[in-house]
Amino acid sequence: xxxxxxxxxxxxxxxxxxxxxxxxxxxxxxxxxxxxxxxxxxxxxxxxxxxxxxxxxxxxxxxxxxxxxxxxxxxxxxxxxxxxxxxxxxxxxxxxxxxxxxxxxxxxxxxxxxxxxxxxxxxxxxxxxxxxxxxxxxxxxxxxxxxxxxxxxxxxxxxxxxxxxxxxxxxxxxxxxxxxxxxxxxxxxxxxxxxxxxxxxxxxxxxxxxxxxxxxxxxxxxxxxxxxxxxxxxxxxxxxxxxxxxxxxxxxxxxxxxxxxxxxxxxxxxxxxxxxxxxxxxxxxxxxxxxxxxxxxxxxxxxxxxxxxxxxxxxxxxxxxxxxxxxxxxxxxxxxxxxxxxxxxxxxxxxx
Numbered sequence: 161x162x163x164x165x166x167x168x169x170x171x172x173x174x175x176x177x178x179x180x181x182x183x184x185x186x187x188x189x190x191x192x193x194x195x196x197x198x199x200x201x202x203x204x205x206x207x208x209x210x211x212x213x214x215x216x217x218x219x220x221x222x223x224x225x226x227x228x229x230x231x232x233x234x235x236x237x238x239x240x241x242x243x244x245x246x247x248x249x250x251x252x253x254x255x256x257x258x259x260x261x262x263x264x265x266x267x268x269x270x271x272x273x274x275x276x277x278x279x280x281x282x283x284x285x286x287x288x289x290x291x292x293x294x295x296x297x298x299x300x301x302x303x304x305x306x307x308x309x310x311x312x313x314x315x316x317x318x319x320x321x322x323x324x325x326x327x328x329x330x331x332x333x334x335x336x337x338x339x340x341x342x343x344x345x346x347x348x349x350x351x352x353x354x355x356x357x358x359x360x361x362x363x364x365x366x367x368x369x370x371x372x373x374x375x376x377x378x379x380x381x382x383x384x385x386x387x388x389x390x391x392x393x394x395x396x397x398x399x400x401x402x403x404x405x406x407x408x409x410x411x412x413x414x415x416x417x418x419x420x421x422x423x424x425x426x427x428x429x430x431x432x433x434x435x436x437x438x439x440x441x442x443x444x445x446x447x448x449x450x451x452x453x454x455x456x457x458x459x460x461x462x463x464x465x466x467x468x469x470x471x472x473x474x475x476x477x478x479x480x481x482x483x484x485x486x487x488x489x490x491x492x493x494x495x496x497x498x499x500x501x502x503x504x505x506x507x508x509x510x511x512x
Contacts, residue, residue, distance in 0.1 A: 162209060162290070162291045163208040163209065163288040163289065163290055163291065163298070164192065164288060164289050164290075164291060165192065165195050165201075165204070165208075165286050165287070165288045166191070166192045166287045166288060166289060166297065167189065167190065167191060167192070167195075167255065167258065167261040167286070167287040168189070168190050168195050168200065168284060168285070168286045168287075169186070169188075169189040169190075169261060169262050169265035169266075169284065169285045169286075170186075170187040170188050170189070170190070170200070170282065170284060171184045171185065171186055171187065171265075171266075171269050171282070171283040171284070171285075172184060172185045172187060172280075172281075172282055172283075172325075173269075173272075173273070173278060173279070173280050173281050173282070173283055174280055175278055175279060175280045182273045182278050183273075184269050184273060184283065186262070186266070189258045189259075189261060189262040189265065190258075191258055203329070204284075204286075204302075204329070207302075207329055207332070208286070208288055208298075208300055211300065211334045211336050211352075211354065212298075212336060212340050214227045214352070214354055215227070216228055216229045216339075216352050217229065217372075217375070218231075218350075218372040219372040219373060219374060219375040219378050219440065220372070220374050220375065221374065221375055221376075222374050222376070223374050225374075226354055226355060226356050227352065227353070227354045228352070228353050228363070228371050228372075229339055229350050229351070229352055229353075229371070229372065230350065230351050230352075230353055230363075230366070230369040230370060230371045231349055231350055231369065231370055231371075231372075232245060232246040232349055232350075232351075232368060232369055233368050233369065233370050240348070240349055243368050244368055245366045245367070245368040245369055246349075246368070248264065248267055248268070249299055249337050249351070251264045252264040252265065252268070252285065252287065252299050253287065253296075253297045253298075253299055253337075255287065261285075261287060264285075265285035268283075268285055268301060269283055269285075271365055271366075272303075272362075272365045274365070275361040275362075275364055275365040276361060276364075277361040278361060279305045279306070280305070280306045280325075281303055281304050281305040281306050281327060282302075282303070282304045282327050283301075283302070283303050284300075284301070284302040284303075284304075285299070285300075285301055285302075286299070286300040286301075286302065287299055288300060296338075296346070298336065298337065298338065298340075299335075299336075299337045300334060300335065300336055300337075301334065301335040302332055302333070302334050303332065303333040303334075303362060304327040304328065304329065304332050305327075305331070305333075306325050306326065306327060307326045307327065307328055310322070310323045310326035311323060331356045333353075333354060333355045333356070333362040334353070334354045335351055335352070335353050335354075335362075335366075336351060336352045336353075336354075337351040337352075338350060338351065339351055339352045351366075351369065353371075375440055375443065378439065378440075379436055379439075379440065379443060380413070382432075382435060382436055382439065383432060383436070384409065384413055386432045386435065387409050387423070388406075388409065390423075390424065390428065391405045391406060391409070405423070408421065408423070420474070426462060429461070429462070430461070430462045433458045433459070433461055433462070436458055437458060437459050441459065442457065443457070443458050444456060444457050444458065445458055445461075447467075447476065449474055449476060454476055454478070456478075464478065464479040464480065465477070465478050465479075466478075466479075470507055470508070470511055471511040473511070475507070
């Protein structure tokens with residue numbers, strides 16, 4: 161998807177290393193015609209398209225993912241425009257002159273300078289329109305940090321020449337609003353943020369935006385809630401059994417390496433799994449039996465993946481229509497499999 165930039169404000173952020181004083185200089189605010197004639201047109205060519213194409217989830221796979229979705233926070237039944245950050249984005253989107261767009265852009269820069277770990281660089285605020293599908297505008301906030309130790313070729317005598325305050329689109333931080341779910345569909349209450357470093361200052365400078373908890377955190381809470389409800393339904397309040405069960409759940413929640421708890425039957429596990437799948441259909445789990453790792457979608461458990469016990473040992477049974485191998489060659493690829501009954505009998509004899 162290609163974009164036409166209708167307005168762009170260009171600011172330079174300065175941070176004095178000795179005093180940590182932060183300031184900015186407004187270089188120019190360009191309209192569409194001026195932007196197309198400027199060097200920024202080639203510098204940003206294709207970048208907005210790249211930002212929009214980045215995938216992000218409301219509940220990311222971990223806390224450190226570079227691309228996240230944020231929601232504007234509102235209290236109770238208050239409308240979205242009661243959120244100061246949302247109101248600022250709307251004012252910038254509705255700006256129709258260079259002067260009005262520059263005024264709203266400066267609000268973003270001033271807010272950004274108040275964050276704890278600002279680095280020097282170029283801060284860009286762009287109002288842009290897709291060339292198809294949409295009549296509404298999009299807003300892009302872009303931050304290019306100054307690059308150290310940049311040099312360009314010079315003549316045969318000096319060889320190279322150091323470039324002060326160089327910038328590049330590589331590792332550029334960005335905010336896109338509104339979030340585009342797919343071409344032709346947007347979420348007006350959601351923005352998308354991208355920052356390649358672990359520093360969260362580009363995320364934190366919008367105080368009235370919240371980001372979804374990582375999916376492992378969400379799933380853990382859901383499982384814990386299900387177990388707590390199971391404890392209330394199964395054991396009497398203040399009973400010794402209830403106390404022991406709650407201690408087990410507490411230890412489970414605090415443990416990094418968890419072992420099979422053997423607390424729920426097959427039906428209860430599938431019921432709890434169904435709740436997780438409703439929230440996140442593609443969620444997976446990983447088991448380790450001895451030295452063997454098994455990764456499976458939770459939706460497959462009880463359907464094509466089965467966990468059983470034979471004596472004191474555990475067995476995982478996996479069903480599939482075909483078996484494929486990776487690039488590492490082994491004689492197993494030529495196996496003519498025994499019947500399940502034959503394997504089952506052999507395992508039972510081994511146990512005895």
